[in-house]
Amino acid sequence: MSVAVITGSSGLVGSKAARFMQSKGMSVVGIDNHLREQFFGSDGSTRRITERLLHDLTDYRHYEIDVCDRDGIEGVFAHYGKAITMVIHAAAQPSHDWASQNPLTDFSINATGTLVLLEAVRRYCPGAVFIFTSTNKVYGDAPNRLPLIEMETRWEISPEHPYATHGIDEGLSIDQSMHSVFGASKLSADIMTQEYGRYFDIKTAVFRCGCITGPAQAGAELHGFLSYLIKCALTGRPYIINGYSGKQVRDIMHAFDLVHAFWHFYQSPQTGAVYNLGGSRKNNCSVLEAIRDVEALSGHKLQWSLSEQARIGDHIWWISDLRKFQQDYPGWSLQYDLKTTMTELIESIINSADPFAFDSPP
Ligand SMILES: NC(=O)c1ccc[n+]([C@@H]2O[C@H](COP(=O)([O-])OP(=O)(O)OC[C@H]3O[C@@H](n4cnc5c(N)ncnc54)[C@H](O)[C@@H]3O)[C@@H](O)[C@H]2O)c1
Numbered sequence: 001m002s003v004a005v006i007t008g009s010s011g012l013v014g015s016k017a018a019r020f021m022q023s024k025g026m027s028v029v030g031i032d033n034h035l036r037e038q039f040f041g042s043d044g045s046t047r048r049i050t051e052r053l054l055h056d057l058t059d060y061r062h063y064e065i066d067v068c069d070r071d072g073i074e075g076v077f078a079h080y081g082k083a084i085t086m087v088i089h090a091a092a093q094p095s096h097d098w099a100s101q102n103p104l105t106d107f108s109i110n111a112t113g114t115l116v117l118l119e120a121v122r123r124y125c126p127g128a129v130f131i132f133t134s135t136n137k138v139y140g141d142a143p144n145r146l147p148l149i150e151m152e153t154r155w156e157i158s159p160e161h162p163y164a165t166h167g168i169d170e171g172l173s174i175d176q177s178m179h180s181v182f183g184a185s186k187l188s189a190d191i192m193t194q195e196y197g198r199y200f201d202i203k204t205a206v207f208r209c210g211c212i213t214g215p216a217q218a219g220a221e222l223h224g225f226l227s228y229l230i231k232c233a234l235t236g237r238p239y240i241i242n243g244y245s246g247k248q249v250r251d252i253m254h255a256f257d258l259v260h261a262f263w264h265f266y267q268s269p270q271t272g273a274v275y276n277l278g279g280s281r282k283n284n285c286s287v288l289e290a291i292r293d294v295e296a297l298s299g300h301k302l303q304w305s306l307s308e309q310a311r312i313g314d315h316i317w318w319i320s321d322l323r324k325f326q327q328d329y330p331g332w333s334l335q336y337d338l339k340t341t342m343t344e345l346i347e348s349i350i351n352s353a354d355p356f357a358f359d360s361p362p
Helices: 012-023 035-044 047-056 070-083 096-101 103-124 180-198 225-235 255-267 287-298 323-328 338-350
Strands: 003-007 027-031 060-063 084-089 129-135 148-150 155-157 203-209 211-213 239-242 249-254 273-277 284-286 304-307
Touching (some): 003 012, 003 070, 012 084, 012 255, 047 060, 070 103, 084 255, 096 103, 103 129, 103 180, 129 180, 129 255, 180 203, 180 273, 211 225, 225 239, 225 287, 249 255, 249 338, 273 323, 284 287, 287 338
Parallel strands (some): 003 084, 027 060, 129 203, 203 273, 211 249, 239 304
Antiparallel strands (some): 249 284
16 A cells, blocks of 8 residues: 655645545545644634544544654654655645744744655655645745736736746746745755755655645635635625735636646656646736636625735746646646636635634535
């Protein structure tokens, strides 16, 4: 039996990965200590997802261990040893704002926690595939230096620029830009994951994601913008847009499409691979456009206001170029469009007894 170890297994990406890998016949070991609740309060709690996984999956074991706890992590890896063929590392402190108030904790979770896991793989299951969920924030605010044009509802890149047709590729510099504390801790982990690939010959991949979402997201004010925006629209809670006139553009990817990409990589792995992955030119919107579409799809008006203050280092325009991954894995393509993703989120929140207490569907 092949074992998939999934950290952050109660979060959006981790829980989707746990269900997916089980459906592929893998035995799943989840590691999550529910820190999201401490980061974001009850809006961000993922405890119920753990309960759902334990209830729904026949071959799922859960360990409430901190990824920074070296002895605890080594204990799990020593126990399963070479039966572990896949590690998906999706546990993280995911918010810029939280990181800037707690830099030491943010760094130890995002950077040191990743190193603890890489080292456990090297010692106990060096043949395993290691997948790290990185972020487009590793490029810092470099995308803000692109030639951007303000349109009526969004920022857009100049049509003459090479990124105009397909979005931003992996060649953009990760150096000498404002990353935010969060971006810097993720970048440290990103580079260390590449290094364990190149230096130690472990099959590692870094996926630098745009916005990921799905019904299993415990969207909170500080993280999970689309999920949180929809909860606000459906419940009448006021929503604040942070800067850029609400015209900042994000590309949106359903967690299924990301996890599906992990599966393709696992079947034909490489060492030290790096990919940008997100909604691409196909699935993207500005915050204003998201509000317009959510209001049209849900029939609910969002009470929103604009704060002039943008988040430090926040992107004005981000669209991921998927071509590198698609060239390496031509069997993979995006299955979800933005409207379907939004509709799924709206329905899951309507069906939830208390959207902010969060009762996650699969
Ligand atoms: N959601 C997005 O839009 C997005 C975008 C880019 C990158 N990413 C990255 O993808 C990964 C997964 O994101 P997500 O949206 O699923 O996040 P999430 O917050 O929904 O899930 C992360 C899980 O990790 C757990 N966790 C946090 N610290 C931990 C620790 N020290 N030990 C054990 N468990 C811990 C949390 O309790 C939570 O359940 C993260 O690395 C994130 O940085 C996410």
